[in-house]
Amino acid sequence: MELTGEQLKITEQHLKRYLPRSQQVYGYLVLRNRVRSDPVRVLVDRWPEFNVIVCKPQYEQKGDLFKDTLVFANDEAILEEIIRKSSVIDWTHVFCLGMNLRHMEIFKAVASEKDVSGIQLAVCHMMILEDVSNLPSIDSTGISLSSLDESHVGLVNQTWKFGKNNEAVRMIRNMLANFPSCCVLDEEGKPVSWILTYESCAMGMLYTLPEHRGKGYAKVLVSSMVKKLHAKGCPVYCFIEEENKVSYKLFRNLGFIEVPSYREAWFQFNDY
Numbered sequence: 395m396e397l398t399g400e401q402l403k404i405t406e407q408h409l410k411r412y413l414p415r416s417q418q419v420y421g422y423l424v425l426r427n428r429v430r431s432d433p434v435r436v437l438v439d440r441w442p443e444f445n446v447i448v449c450k451p452q453y454e455q456k457g458d459l460f461k462d463t464l465v466f467a468n469d470e471a472i473l474e475e476i477i478r479k480s481s482v483i484d485w486t487h488v489f490c491l492g493m494n495l496r497h498m499e500i501f502k503a504v505a506s507e508k509d510v511s512g513i514q515l516a517v518c519h520m521m522i523l524e525d526v527s528n529l530p531s532i533d534s535t536g537i538s539l540s541s542l543d544e545s546h547v548g549l550v551n552q553t554w555k556f557g558k559n560n561e562a563v564r565m566i567r568n569m570l571a572n573f574p575s576c577c578v579l580d581e582e583g584k585p586v587s588w589i590l591t592y593e594s595c596a597m598g599m600l601y602t603l604p605e606h607r608g609k610g611y612a613k614v615l616v617s618s619m620v621k622k623l624h625a626k627g628c629p630v631y632c633f634i635e636e637e638n639k640v641s642y643k644l645f646r647n648l649g650f651i652e653v654p655s656y657r658e659a660w661f662q663f664n665d666y
């Protein structure tokens with residue numbers, strides 16, 4: 395069934411019970427229940443005692459296929475039955491899926507039965523700042539901070555690892571229009587370093603132009619974004635790819651703690 399209105403708020407509260415495993419879908423509902431952004435359908439196997447939740451972007455245009463389908467599952471057998479038998483997952487289209495790496499094997503097996511190809515996009519540590527008072531004080535004297543807007547979609551797309559294509563544009567535009575972002579401006583008012591918020595409330599797409607690295611900009615941005623998200627009542631967390639040692643250290647030094655042995659994975663099924 396599809397959740398609406400008050401059901402979404404109740405489900406947000408229920409998901410707290412399963413933190414940190416439910417972090418991504420919980421963060422998604424926190425934003426969804428407070429901010430009007432691009433439409434997404436939230437589906438559960440049953441309610442209010444759900445076992446599986448699927449947050450499914452509505453595919454209205456080609457670029458929407460890049461937006462992530464997010465899944466939380468409390469019962470792997472039910473998850474398997476749903477993705478094999480129901481129409482919740484449309485296996486005929488391209489879709490990007492984000493979920494607990496442990497459950498991804500189920501998706502891969504069902505995809506293979508259906509002769510659908512899948513590629514792994516990323517496997518990430520989940521880093522959480524549970525207590526914002528653990529954030530060290532970061533000196534931002536002389537650094538000009540602002541937010542990004544619609545005019546920066548191209549800049550973010552060109553530099554994001556999974557961007558550089560038309561498909562990412564609609565997703566980035568939605569993020570910039572509806573969720574918090576933060577950037578450092580140079581003397582001419584151009585962004586040289588930035589951070590955004592995904593639909594799941596995770597901070598991400600952190601990037602500093604190569605010629606401006608090592609000046610402390612990323613630290614200032616993360617610190618500023620932590621305060622923004624916390625003030626809005628949002629969970630403060632992010633995903634760091636396993637191989638990105640610089641970012642891992644950066645977030646650790648700012649008080650973020652890795653959720654031990656948990657990995658979030660992103661897969662793309664079918665090809666563009």
Ligand SMILES: CC(C)(COP(=O)(O)OP(=O)(O)OC[C@H]1O[C@@H](n2cnc3c(N)ncnc32)[C@H](O)[C@@H]1OP(=O)(O)O)[C@@H](O)C(=O)NCCC(=O)NCCS
Pocket residue numbers: 587598599600601602603606607608609610611612613614633634635638640641644647
């Ligand atoms: C990761 C990135 C955003 C860091 O930006 P930055 O503005 O240079 O970072 P800062 O100057 O604030 O440095 C933060 C810390 O990382 C360290 N650091 C930065 N670049 C480093 C490098 N190449 N090697 C080792 N340490 C590095 C700094 O010394 C600093 O450490 P400290 O806390 O001990 O002082 C930047 O390298 C980047 O854009 N990388 C490509 C995109 C990316 O990986 N984004 C992160 C996705 S989660």
